[in-house]
Amino acid sequence: MTEKKKKKTIRMIPQARTPAHEQDPRERARNFLEVNRGYQIEDTLLEAERCLMCPDQPCVRGCPVNIAIPDFIQRITDKDFRGAYDVITATNLLPAVCGRVCPQENQCEGVCTVGDTLEPVAIGRLERWVGDLAIKEGWTNIPYIERNRFRVGIVGSGPAGMACAADMAKAGCEVVVYEAFHEPGGVLKYGIPDFRLPNTVVDAEIGKLEQLGVRFECNTLVGRLFTIEQMIDEMGFHAVFIGTGAGYPSFMGIPGENLNGVLSANELLTRCNLMHAREFPAFDTPMQPGKNVAVIGAGNTAMDVLRVSLRLGAEHVRCLYRRSSAEAPARAEEIHHAGEEGVEFHWLVSPVEIVDDGERNVRAVRCVRMTLGEPDESGRRRPVPEPGSEFEIEADMVVYAIGTNANPIIGQTSRLKLDKRGYIAADQDLATSIPGVFAGGDIVTGAATVIEAMGAGRRAARGMKAYLGLRDTDAVYQDAQADPDALLFGINRAEHGYARVREPR
Secondary structure, eight states, X not given: OOOOOOOOOTTTSOSSOOOOEEOOHHHHTTOOSOSEEEOOHHHHHHHHTTOOOOSSOHHHHHSTTXXXXXXXXXXXXXXXXXXXHHHHHTTOXXXXXXXXXXXXXXXXXXXXXXXXXXXXOOHHHHHXXXXXXXXXXXXXXXXXXXXOSOEEEEEOOSHHHHHXXXXXXXXXXXXXXXXXXXXXXTHHHHTSOTTTSXXXXXXXXXXXXXXXXOEEEOSOOTTTSSOHHHHHHTSOOSEEEEOOOOOEEOOOOOTTTTSBTEEEHHHXXXXXXXXXXXXXXXXXXXXXXOSEEEEEOOSHHHHHHHHHHHHTTOSEEEEEESSOGGGOOSOHHHHHHHHHHTOEEEESEEEEEEEEOSSSBEEEEEEEEEEEEEEOTTSSEEEEEOTTOOEEEEOSEEEEXXXXXXXXXXXXXXXXXXXXXXXXXXXXXXXXXXXTEEEOTHHHHSSOOHHHHHHHHHHHHHHHHHHHTOOOHHHHHHHHHHOGGGEETTEEGGGTTOSOOOOOO
16 A cells, blocks of 8 residues: 655745746847757756645646646656646647746746745746657657548637647547648747747647648638638538637827838737748848837737847847836746846837938837826726926837737628627637637637637637537536436436447348
8 A cells, every 4th residue: 555645835845946947148139049948857856846736726727728737747746757748738739839938927827825935836837848848759649539520610720729620620520720821820930939939849739730630721811712601601611710819910090100110019020930031031031120129018029029129130129118017018037038138128108209210211219208197997007198208219110019909801701790899709608600600819809828819719619519519528527517417327418319329130
């Protein structure tokens, strides 16, 4: 009989959070290699020991896809690394991606019990280490799949689309993913630089989808080549999921936004990340980097633009944000990294005009200083301009990174019901106003995180399976546990009709 393990207490675990290995700021500011080098095996084992294995597991509830976090960490402690990968991928298809870009500090780590006294367990770094090991070792979890007659179309190959595609492929459907760009991956490819999320990692995770039988059709702009209705009525799809994200840029509407040298964050990042403009002339994507770059906004996308601009050779890169650093929506780690690399932060300033040089080019940004007043509807203190505080910041390039809106193409070319903001309206199962058409991720909620988009893709897949009448083991047995009357002769009523019976001849 095995000896019962002694319950851990906060005094028994390593007190300090295990640091990750990083490139030197002076070197990394001039290259696109990954900044965070992750853990070595000894770091991973040490950090795993910091988990208390809480019985109430608040970290699981804090995860949008409910990864069994203590379970996978326990397997790391037991050196069952493949087992840890199996636990994670039961609910999360992209551990190497999510371990890098998810805001764990606001999700699983934000509610970690250890964090009440010490720094929380580095759950994201542990997840990344397992995901990277799986890629290195070639691990996959391909279940036995019994094919059915249903065809499912996915519009958009970002995290929501990939998660939905995986679940529907595992359910036995033929799945085709349509991507507008020439490579799959969506925002993971065009929106996040290699120094934060290498494209090789995204490609490896996409390869696992292809092993499930998912087919990707790139260079296909749905809404222009064909419509959502045509997918259902003419192309033979029994169900469709829309996960196109929200990539339509926002601007402020101030004078000078039409000058040469003004662009959106999406344009700059797409040119550099997906179109390889940073390697010009080896690739023929033009990109005229500025010498004095001003980036408006302080979210994660703004941090990416600031740091990319440094790597493109800018001499001065400035972040302009109308609130203080405490209200900045970017991850603390991203702001810290940007500061280490030489980004100048101008807090409590707001642009009021982009000034030209007389030849329709950007010369400067005229700003006004702000103070923080009463909280607004978001709960943050509202910025209020200071009278007579206008000043200019020299700039030859201005990049807007103040959020995005729904791309209007799908809404303009289909009869889908939209909400007042222009996003697709969907119910709790993510079903839209067109029967058989589901939607999820940023195109429904507005900009959110990668893991939240994946959670939406999986929720839509559950709704799709119910719509198509496909057996969903998780849903069936959850219903049975909640309602004992759902059982008939010991079998859940929802299971009736699935046994094939042959009449004797």
